[in-house]
Amino acid sequence: MQASIELNRTPAVHYLLRIGDTCLVLAQRLGEWCGHAPVLEEDIAMANIALDLVGQARAVLTHAGQLEGAGRAHDEDQLAYLRDERDYFNLTLVELPRGDFAFAVLRNTMVATLLKLLWQRLAASSDAEVAAIAGKALKEARYHQQHSADWVVRLGDGTDESRRRTEKALKQLWLYVPELFDSDDVEAQASASGLGPAWSELREPWLAEMQQVLDAAGLAMPKEAAFRSTGKHGVHSEHMGYILAEMQHLQRSFPGGVW
């Protein structure tokens, strides 16, 4: 079996992997909807979003691998498929199991809103490659946010059952919100170097945009949880190992396999 790579975890690499891994893992979760969405049209829409996220992850992982430095660099495939769980830095939110449709569209809205705000700031990154990736990704994230938020409004303001399910999803997902804006030294250094913002700076605009969506859906924003998830630091929920096993087993069993 293919062994794991040794990641050169500099603060800049860590910062970029938080973004790239969040895109990568959410894409994997969304891929689970393929063939299972409520209608054919939405099935294609979900797959489109997943593929956009894979594209963003590829660009960010490729760049992060280069920043690991001469002699220590890794390519996008090595980073995506050959890291150990502790070397993934995605938000815990995106690794939670697929859930029902209400859960999926609400999570998509929350993540797309965050990524949109993040790409907006990253478009002015001191790293020209990051700025270029952000310029392209921003357009995609805007659509992901609109498409998903429209669904949250329809379901929240829909039937008794759709409302009940959306409220339940909101309660479950809101537990993982503090982690989004829990900034640390990695983000402080990114902010100082101009690579990108500390995510804590995105908290106010994120809450304001989510408030608009929830108001339109007739849903009350839950109180902030005391619980702190820690995916951004590499310490994940019990679901992460399973999703990595599924993502990695092919590359681990057939190293370098392509098709």
Added chain:
Amino acid sequence: MSTEVKQEWPLWEVFVRSKAGLDHKHCGSLHAADPKMAIQMARDVYTRRQEGSSIWVVRSDQIVASDPGDKDMFFDPAEDKVYRHPTFYALPKSVDHM
């Protein structure tokens, strides 16, 4: 909140303009619950490979169509009226695209 839940979404016809200056062409249909969703679904289903720069959707039940049974009566009489084609006029050179 409505008490009656419809099980089927209405059908919409989709028209896509491939680039500015060209006309919107009918490219298919899809199901959607409301106009906004119909536009988004059309974007996701019919413009994934750069086919579009503009989309129209219209509820299929809003389209009034000619009756296939009237085909003979409607269209056959035009068959032998060649004089209706503007090919008997000499156009000035400065008139393009007629």
